[in-house]
Amino acid sequence: MAIKFAKRMDKLKGSEIRELLKLTEKPEVISFAGGLPAPELFPVEEMKKISTLVLEEAGTAALQYSTTEGFQPLREHIADRMNSKNKTNVNKDDILITNGSQQGLDFAGKVFLDEGDVVLCESPSYLGALNAFKAYSPKFIEIPTDKNGMIMEELEKVLATTDRVKMIYVIPDFQNPTGRTWPLERRKKFMEIIEKYEIPVVEDNPYGELRFEGENLPSLKSMDKKGLIIFLGSFSKIFCPGYRIGWTCASHEILQKFIFVKQGADLQASTISQREVSKFMDIYDLDAHVEKLKEVYSRRRDLMLKTMKEELPEGLEYTHPEGGLFTWVELPGDLNSKVIMEDCVKNNVAYVPGGSFFPNGGKENCFRLNYSTATDDQIVEGIKRLGVVLRKHMEVETTEA
Amino acid sequence: MAIKFAKRMDKLKGSEIRELLKLTEKPEVISFAGGLPAPELFPVEEMKKISTLVLEEAGTAALQYSTTEGFQPLREHIADRMNSKNKTNVNKDDILITNGSQQGLDFAGKVFLDEGDVVLCESPSYLGALNAFKAYSPKFIEIPTDKNGMIMEELEKVLATTDRVKMIYVIPDFQNPTGRTWPLERRKKFMEIIEKYEIPVVEDNPYGELRFEGENLPSLKSMDKKGLIIFLGSFSKIFCPGYRIGWTCASHEILQKFIFVKQGADLQASTISQREVSKFMDIYDLDAHVEKLKEVYSRRRDLMLKTMKEELPEGLEYTHPEGGLFTWVELPGDLNSKVIMEDCVKNNVAYVPGGSFFPNGGKENCFRLNYSTATDDQIVEGIKRLGVVLRKHMEVETTEA
Numbered sequence: 001m002a003i004k005f006a007k008r009m010d011k012l013k014g015s016e017i018r019e020l021l022k023l024t025e026k027p028e029v030i031s032f033a034g035g036l037p038a039p040e041l042f043p044v045e046e047m048k049k050i051s052t053l054v055l056e057e058a059g060t061a062a063l064q065y066s067t068t069e070g071f072q073p074l075r076e077h078i079a080d081r082m083n084s085k086n087k088t089n090v091n092k093d094d095i096l097i098t099n100g101s102q103q104g105l106d107f108a109g110k111v112f113l114d115e116g117d118v119v120l121c122e123s124p125s126y127l128g129a130l131n132a133f134k135a136y137s138p139k140f141i142e143i144p145t146d147k148n149g150m151i152m153e154e155l156e157k158v159l160a161t162t163d164r165v166k167m168i169y170v171i172p173d174f175q176n177p178t179g180r181t182w183p184l185e186r187r188k189k190f191m192e193i194i195e196k197y198e199i200p201v202v203e204d205n206p207y208g209e210l211r212f213e214g215e216n217l218p219s220l221k222s223m224d225k226k227g228l229i230i231f232l233g234s235f236s237k238i239f240c241p242g243y244r245i246g247w248t249c250a251s252h253e254i255l256q257k258f259i260f261v262k263q264g265a266d267l268q269a270s271t272i273s274q275r276e277v278s279k280f281m282d283i284y285d286l287d288a289h290v291e292k293l294k295e296v297y298s299r300r301r302d303l304m305l306k307t308m309k310e311e312l313p314e315g316l317e318y319t320h321p322e323g324g325l326f327t328w329v330e331l332p333g334d335l336n337s338k339v340i341m342e343d344c345v346k347n348n349v350a351y352v353p354g355g356s357f358f359p360n361g362g363k364e365n366c367f368r369l370n371y372s373t374a375t376d377d378q379i380v381e382g383i384k385r386l387g388v389v390l391r392k393h394m395e396v397e398t399t400e401a
Numbered sequence: 402m403a404i405k406f407a408k409r410m411d412k413l414k415g416s417e418i419r420e421l422l423k424l425t426e427k428p429e430v431i432s433f434a435g436g437l438p439a440p441e442l443f444p445v446e447e448m449k450k451i452s453t454l455v456l457e458e459a460g461t462a463a464l465q466y467s468t469t470e471g472f473q474p475l476r477e478h479i480a481d482r483m484n485s486k487n488k489t490n491v492n493k494d495d496i497l498i499t500n501g502s503q504q505g506l507d508f509a510g511k512v513f514l515d516e517g518d519v520v521l522c523e524s525p526s527y528l529g530a531l532n533a534f535k536a537y538s539p540k541f542i543e544i545p546t547d548k549n550g551m552i553m554e555e556l557e558k559v560l561a562t563t564d565r566v567k568m569i570y571v572i573p574d575f576q577n578p579t580g581r582t583w584p585l586e587r588r589k590k591f592m593e594i595i596e597k598y599e600i601p602v603v604e605d606n607p608y609g610e611l612r613f614e615g616e617n618l619p620s621l622k623s624m625d626k627k628g629l630i631i632f633l634g635s636f637s638k639i640f641c642p643g644y645r646i647g648w649t650c651a652s653h654e655i656l657q658k659f660i661f662v663k664q665g666a667d668l669q670a671s672t673i674s675q676r677e678v679s680k681f682m683d684i685y686d687l688d689a690h691v692e693k694l695k696e697v698y699s700r701r702r703d704l705m706l707k708t709m710k711e712e713l714p715e716g717l718e719y720t721h722p723e724g725g726l727f728t729w730v731e732l733p734g735d736l737n738s739k740v741i742m743e744d745c746v747k748n749n750v751a752y753v754p755g756g757s758f759f760p761n762g763g764k765e766n767c768f769r770l771n772y773s774t775a776t777d778d779q780i781v782e783g784i785k786r787l788g789v790v791l792r793k794h795m796e797v798e799t800t801e802a
Binding site for chain 1 (some may be wrong): 404405406407408409410414438440441443452456457461462463466476500507511513514516533535537567580599629637641642643644645658661667668669670672706736748
């Protein structure tokens with residue numbers, strides 16, 4: 001028997017990367033492959049108090065169905081926080097609560113994409129977003145990037161010559177996978193271009209608050225005069241991912257579509273999770289919590305970059321992220337990070353090979369390192385192991401050349 | 402400016418029903434329109450203990466990302482429960498945790514449906530499922546029903562003469578909206594037919610455990626020899642909906658597709674919600690809780706049916722559900738329940754007009770009543786008010802005829 005699936009399922013096969021990463025789950029492997037927040041900083045004691053308090057105060061309402069849009073006080077907290085951190089001017093009615101920002105990515109695909117429509121994204125871009133969009137069978141065009149993110153001349157060239165561009169997907173702050181941030185001038189230029197072409201833009205911003213150095217930059221949403229920017233936010237990286245609470249902030253016309261889609265997709269986010277996150281923001285200081293995260297992550301970033309300088313061979317390049325969770329390594333020539341990864345796993349260290357961050361493929365000499373989860377000792381020892389493996393492969397390369 | 406949305410969004414407009422139901426939210430309206438479980442039965446005190454206990458025992462793991470498939474002990478609980486209640490023979494690896502069973506409906510659409518594919522469903526069928534599927538632009542063919550559910554001769558006729566049938570959607574136990582249940586013989590005949598045509602079937606079973614009278618019947622899943630049945634279950638009606646925890650149980654090949662789709666849609670269900678529901682099942686007696694629900698709901702059903710007999714005019718018909726949350730009323734002739742609803746709202750009583758439960762429209766002389774949420778006094782007073790309105794409209798009808 002052959003069950004007939006939808007055509008889209010041909011593109012949603014299990015990735016070889018996911019299989020490879022399963023090998024890294026052995027306890028002896030020091031893995032820089034994940035993107036997890038550091039669990040030792042989760043507010044476990046506070047959440048014990050909160051969970052009791054929510055049930056005491058709200059009673060059965062905390063366990064019942066509620067509205068698709070989300071818990072109103074939480075949406076108010078989010079609007080206030082965006083206005084303060086992302087320099088926007090929004091209110092609760094501009095906010096829909098989603099299951100993490102990942103769900104906002106899926107909804108963007110569902111709301112905007114017909115089969116064969118074109119999505120523009122940074123090259124490379126976040127794998128999880130590309131996979132979410134793939135369910136709606138678009139074509140991807142990758143816009144080249146440099147150390148300051150998307151290159152605006154390239155974007156304009158593509159927009160001027162391409163039909164059916166329905167959506168642009170970008171991560172201007174501490175991008176996944178590169179850790180790069182767009183400077184202010186580039187943001188302004190971007191807004192100028194997309195307002196000319198009137199293309200909706202998904203601004204994915206899970207890491208924006210995790211800035212270790214340099215100046216906070218205004219979000220694209222804060223410069224959005226035409227209601228084109230769909231801002232995706234999340235509590236996963238500034239609080240805890242286990243509640244699966246994120247949000248979408250968009251203009252009325254677009255947000256209404258997202259709300260219809262949410263209704264059909266799963267009715268609403270967890271009532272009790274929403275109330276717990278909201279109550280945490282009522283009685284604790286989320287800013288202070290984020291400060292603690294930044295302290296720890298920035299120290300880990302420093303240690304990783306310092307150890308990379310000492311232990312990795314010459315001839316490769318990597319980014320210096322001003323915040324977020326990742327640095328991005330580019331290897332010389334034809335070195336294939338997927339091949340090298342097999343050696344890494346044997347030497348008990350792991351990263352994510354870079355190829356899968358390019359929706360159209362073709363670039364394998366790069367990989368992503370995460371510095372938020374490992375301890376100091378693991379960072380030093382893991383980068384040393386990585387150095388040994390890379391040195392071996394890069395010497396072979398040099399000898400062969 | 403005109404933002405270009407995907408074509409599917411044309412079909413996902415806000416329903417007029419939803420607008421109408423907003424009018425019923427005034428406190429003076431006795432509404433039988435909802436489908437909510439009775440909140441006074443939610444285990445608030447137990448969940449206070451559980452939420453503290455989960456954080457004490459699991460610590461940060463309760464707040465971190467976890468696997469897409471779901472929390473293993475919860476999947477084990479669910480498999481055990483299905484084997485006991487639904488007479489299946491499944492294990493944890495056959496189970497994916499979703500955000501309520503609604504998410505399983507969305508995923509079924511995503512996994513099986515290309516634009517123009519055909520979905521077969523009972524006539525009438527659950528509005529929320531039809532809306533979830535509509536996002537994938539199928540055609541619906543409604544299979545006629547009688548008091549024992551789907552008529553199998555009609556199903557076979559349609560299957561024999563229709564191309565591109567990709568999926569069948571059914572609710573064999575205490576159907577929403579009719580409250581009807583398929584007898585054993587009809588289930589057997591159904592399995593014979595779909596095994597001949599090898600069409601995947603979504604068996605939606607949110608109410609199956611809420612049987613007040615008669616004999617428990619085996620689920621379609623328990624008779625599934627060819628791996629065609631996708632069983633959707635939920636804690637919303639037997640526990641609380643606020644956690645948004647449901648599940649999909651399917652054969653390996655199909656479940657793998659659902660897991661890929663879950664990964665792209667929102668990564669995973671809430672870690673902490675899954676652990677809390679699982680812990681409740683560890684230390685409390687969910688069966689005893691369900692017994693309490695059945696007691697209350699069955700008493701309310703009895704009271705509603707008795708009051709309907711006393712207060713509603715002659716000449717209409719309604720179902721006698723053996724379980725679940727709903728009864729279904731059919732009015733004589735051309736009476737339009739949407740028109741009558743406007744009068745009901747003026748008289749401070751509400752139901753869901755039946756038209757929207759028919760995906761292809763064309764039948765308006767019917768409506769759905771819910772008996773799980775209202776108190777005894779509200780049931781008596783609400784049905785009295787309904788009787789007054791219906792009598793008025795039916796007398797006009799008779800006079801005109």
